[in-house]
Each structure stands twice: as structure tokens, then as C-alpha cells.
Amino acid sequence: MATAQTTERREFLADVFTTAIESGSYGWFTVEEYVHDGAEPYAVLVADDDHESYRVTLATLSHGIGTLQRAELRPINDTESVLHNAKTGQRIFVSEANRRRMLAASRVNDAGDVDVIDALALLEIGLFGAVTYA
Numbered sequence: 001m002a003t004a005q006t007t008e009r010r011e012f013l014a015d016v017f018t019t020a021i022e023s024g025s026y027g028w029f030t031v032e033e034y035v036h037d038g039a040e041p042y043a044v045l046v047a048d049d050d051h052e053s054y055r056v057t058l059a060t061l062s063h064g065i066g067t068l069q070r071a072e073l074r075p076i077n078d079t080e081s082v083l084h085n086a087k088t089g090q091r092i093f094v095s096e097a098n099r100r101r102m103l104a105a106s107r108v109n110d111a112g113d114v115d116v117i118d119a120l121a122l123l124e125i126g127l128f129g130a131v132t133y134a
Contacts, residue, residue: 013058015111020119028133064126093131
């Protein structure tokens with residue numbers, strides 16, 4: 001059974017969504033369609049490299065946050081561990097410090113602590129399971 005979102009949570013996700021979509025994408029997507037207000041904000045993004053189309057919503061960001069919460073630190077050598085997607089095993093390419101900061105912002109619904117790089121990372125993790133383009 002799905003849990004209803006509080007107004008505060010929805011506003012947090014909407015703010016992060018807006019930051020990601022209106023960022024200029026740092027060169028990996030073009031916005032084909034964008035509805036930022038109303039009951040179900042969404043955007044249709046087209047990847048600049050392979051022209052693949054993606055429909056993203058607040059649920060995409062929520063999924064990205066959940067994936068980041070469940071990420072596991074795994075060793076890559078004798079002295080270093082990095083975050084991996086717990087479900088797929090792929091390397092996420094987010095530092096542990098950045099993960100802690102993003103999840104702290106998520107816990108208190110404070111989008112002011114989420115910058116454009118964070119918002120794009122959460123979008124990519126929601127779509128691909130890891131940061132792919134940044």
C-alpha cells in the first residue's frame with residue numbers, strides 16, 4: 001500500500017525537481033516538455049547523446065532518494081570503499097559525504113540544502129540507478 005505524501009514532502013520534491021529540470025542539464029538532456037505545477041508535475045527529457053526519451057516525475061526523484069538511502073559502501077581496493085546501488089550493484093558515483101548531506105536535506109524536507117549537482121544526481125539515480133552523465 002502506497003503512503004500518502006505530506007504537503008511539505010511534496011513541496012520538497014517539487015523544489016528539487018524544478019532545480020534539476022531548469023538547471024540547463026549540464027549538457028546531457030534537452031527538455032522536450034515540462035509541466036512544473038498542478039497535481040502531477042512532469043518533464044519529458046531527451047538525452048543529447050542517444051536521443052532516448054525519459055518521462056520524469058516527482059516519483060523519479062523519490063526513487064532516486066530511496067536508492068541513495070539503500071546504497072552500500074563496498075571496497076574497491078584495500079583502502080577505499082565507494083557507494084554502490086544495493087539492488088543492481090552498480091557504482092553510484094556519489095561520495096559518502098554528499099550522500100549524507102542530501103539525505104539530511106531529504107529527512108527535513110529542506111530543498112535549500114540541495115544544489116543543482118545534487119538535484120541532477122538524484123534525477124539520474126532515479127532514472128538509471130546511478131549517476132551516469134555528471
